[in-house]
Amino acid sequence: MLKQRILTALAIIVPVFLLIAFAPSGLVAGFVLLVIALGAFEWARLGSFEGQGARVAFAVLVLAVPAGLLLIWGDAGWTGFHAWVLALGVVWWGLVFLGLPAYRPGLGARRWGRWLLRGAAFPTLAPAALALIWLHDSAPMLVIYLILLVAAADTGAFFIGRRFGRSPLAPDISPGKTREGLLGALAATLPVALIGAWAFGLQAMDALVFVLLGIVVALVSVAGDLQESVLKREAGAKDSGMLLPGHGGILDRVDSLTAAAPVFAAGLLWTALFAQGG
Template identity: 55%
Template sequence: MLKTRVATAAAVGLPALALIAFGPNWAVLALIAAVTGLAAWEWGELTGLHAAWERAVLALLVVVPLAALGMTLAQPLHLLVLMFAVLWWLLIVLALPFYRPGDGGRGPRPKLLTVAAVLALVPSGMSLVWLHALAPWLVVYLIVLVGFADTGAYFAGKAFGRSPLAPDISPGKTREGLLGGLVAVLALSVVVAGIWGLVPMDALVFVLLSVLIALVSVVGDLFESILKRQAGAKDSGSLLPGHGGILDRVDSLIAAAPIFLAGLLWLALLPVPGPAA
């Protein structure tokens, strides 16, 4: 399984990272819109939209506003969407401790979970496109950061995992795994801050923000776990061998992207841009 995961990540992930690092913003917008649309398709299946046309409508409700936002960046509307995303994920953080498993998905799916696809996916995709327009390598860093958090948690959980992190949501996740992921991200962020030559205060802020984003990425993972638990599904799909579906791979990034961009702007690690011409 591990070999399959690595092979899939190399075959799909490396070309995507190369496009993000060196490609034009319009191409990255197209890539993110495609990935987000597939994630919305899988999201719809998990929330009870079993007819293809229903999932297609949900995908369009995500992709169309994302494309519109992505083609005209740095407007007041974009800041409003970003602020909404921060509040949305704060609400999710506050709500997670109160989640209790229901009937395993045998009853009607809550319509709110379907609507949540638009509320979560559109700001996330917009944030990635916007961040790419400002600093493409920060998008690469964010994706690698989320990967480090996930990989560190996986291996630490396998080796030391004893205490469940959220047993009602995802019994396989442990506090020890979370700590391992945070340590991996801490090491990554320190190295990257040094490579980029950040002054000590900026480096400290960058490292602390990176650790916060690692925690936020876990929130995205847990939220998708709720979707799968409600649907009685192990994976969101089977498009990526060894990984499951698209949503299984981007769930952490969905939460991390808007918080990372908002943090960079608020902490003045990136300048707040004026309206695009």
């Protein structure tokens, strides 16, 4: 299984990084929206929508939010309406972060709980799409940095948790995740954030803000992972799909990124560390 995961990861990450680094912004935006649409389709399946037609309709509805905002406001929206969408994304993940400890299995069995899980796709996926597109517009390397940061957090959590994990982080959601793994995630992101600050040529105070933002982003990315775990647990599914051998579905790969992207983008906007087109 580990070998399959590595091979699939390599097959994905090389072309994706090349696309991010060299493709024009419009093509990258189209790719991001495609990923969001596929993720929304998987979300519909986990949300107990019956039939392909209902799932496709749900995916189109979710996709219409970021696509519509880009179509209507375009680049002019980054300092206005799009920024508010990113802010709503940050608020959403703050609520998720606070609400996860209160979760108990059986949420999806209640009608209101089932619709809550379904509706969560909108504040999860739409701000993430806009954030990734804005980051690429600002500097393609910011997207690559964010992916590496989240990957470092996931890797640190996995290996440290596997070796030293003793204290469950969220036993009702994902029994395998531990507090030691969380500390491992934060520790693994620190060198990536430091290298990123150096690579972007930030001065001392800006570098400090950038590193602290990276740690916050890594912490929030864990909430993205746990939120998807709730969705899968309520659906009785091990993976969100079967599109990626050894990894599961699209959501299984981007769950942490959906939380990290709007927080990172909003942090850069609010601190003015990077200007669009810089």
